Amino acid sequence: MGIQFHQFRKKKPWVVTWRNPWTGKRHTQAFDDEALAVAFEEAQAEIAAKERALLRKARKQKTSQSRISVKDLLESYFRLAHSNPVTIRQAQYHASHVISAFGHRLASQLDRQDILNFSEAQHLRGIAQITVNRRVSILRAALNWAVCNGLLATNPLRDLRLPRARARRIAPPTAREARAILDVSAPHVQRVIILGLCAGPRIGPSELFRLEWKDVDLAAAMLRMPSARKNHLEDGRDIPIRGDLLPILYAWWRHDSALGIRHVITWGGRPVRSICRAWHSALERAHINRRIRPYDLRHAFATYALAGSADIGSVASLMGHVDASMILNTYQHVQSAQKRAAVEAAPDILGLANRGQKLPGI
Known part of the structure; x- marks a missing residue:
């Protein structure tokens, strides 16, 4: 970059030359007055300095982008x-x-x-x-x-299309399976089974394992289940305690109160984070070979509540779902007997019972 004086007839004598740092191309601009040429040259020098700084930053960013694992x-x-x-x-x-x-x-x-x-x-x-x-x-x-956020220039998997997949539905434990697991389980797993089937909480540290005795009102037959942090506006939800569960909860409460235990689900007096090992041991002792997860107790609560004619909205509220459609899409594992009852429920509008023997091919 610089200023040159040329004595040309009918042309401007002061010429500024500079090179664009982005393109590398050389440019010129002519002026009649030296002061104008100097001011323009200084402005171009400042712009070029800023552009070079931007180029260095871009190169550095590109290098860091290519190095992140x-x-x-x-x-x-x-x-x-x-x-x-x-x-x-x-x-x-x-x-x-x-x-x-x-x-x-x-x-x-x-x-x-x-x-x-x-x-x-x-x-x-x-x-x-x-x-x-x-x-x-x-x-x-x-x-x-x-x-x-500028950590990568492009997403290398942007155009990737994943194959469609359907969720594998695991049928919840049957009444026979639930009783068999309950009979051979450790005491803390028995509590999980009973509360899972009777209240429908999320089995784990997000809900059931956080439940404390201060959240259980035995006199009012109501417990305040801590809600998982999944877009809930409230920290918990109220679940009525069914009548046949109250005596069992009273016995648990008396035992735990004498020992100063705060949480409802404990092992050795301490809160638990997982029952995975104890659960699988119970399945083995109960001679159950198919896959059943502790979380399937929650599925069973919804399935059997709906089978017992509970309305979907109430079941969704008890389970902490804002949208009742979640119950139908995820938790209602309809039993074979329910399917047959649904088929038989429609009236015989064609009079098939009387016409069956008269139809061709019979």
Whole structure:
């Protein structure tokens, strides 16, 4: 960049030359007055300095974008993009399988074949397609977040299409299975079974394992179940205690009060976080080979309440669902007897009972 004086006839004598730092092209501008040329040259020098700084920043950002690993990306995503602790814990569990597969890989170098390989490996381990889709979706959401926040230039999985999958429905425990598990379970698991089937809470630290005796009003036959932090406006919901459960709760309360125990579900006097091992041991002792989860007690509550003619709205409210359609879509595992009753419920408008022997082919 500089100023030159040229004595040309019929032309402006002062010429400023400069080079665009973005394109590298050389430019010139002529002026009649030296002061105007100097002011223009100074302005172009300042602009060029700012443009070079922007170029250095862009190059540095591009370098950092190309160096962020999948593991670092997911950790940043959970730390900065989420505030719901329940959502974070659930997503981190699924993301851990993604990290195990290619956490060391650079996020910018992921491609469709990586996801296909990951999906195949998950299927070989017996993981359902719906779970695989959830894990890949968490990764793709993190990549989208990284693009929005300048950590990546583009999402390499932006155009990826996941195969459709249906949720695997696990039938809740039958009455026979529930009694068999109850008879051989440890005392704290027995409490989980009884409250799960009679109140329909989420089985785990988000709800049932947080329940304390101060939340149980035996005189009013009402308990205040802590609500999971899933877009709920309230911290808990009121659930009536059924009459045949009251004497059992009284016995539990007397036992725990004598020992100074605060929580309803405890092991060795201490609150529990999981009953996974004790639950599977109970299934083995009950000689139950099919898959039944503690969470299926909640499913059973909805299924049998609806089978007993409870209205959907009340069941949804008791279970902490804002939308009653969630009950129909997820929790109502209709039994064979209910299906047959539904078929037989329609009137015989064609008079088939009388015409059956007269129809052709019979």
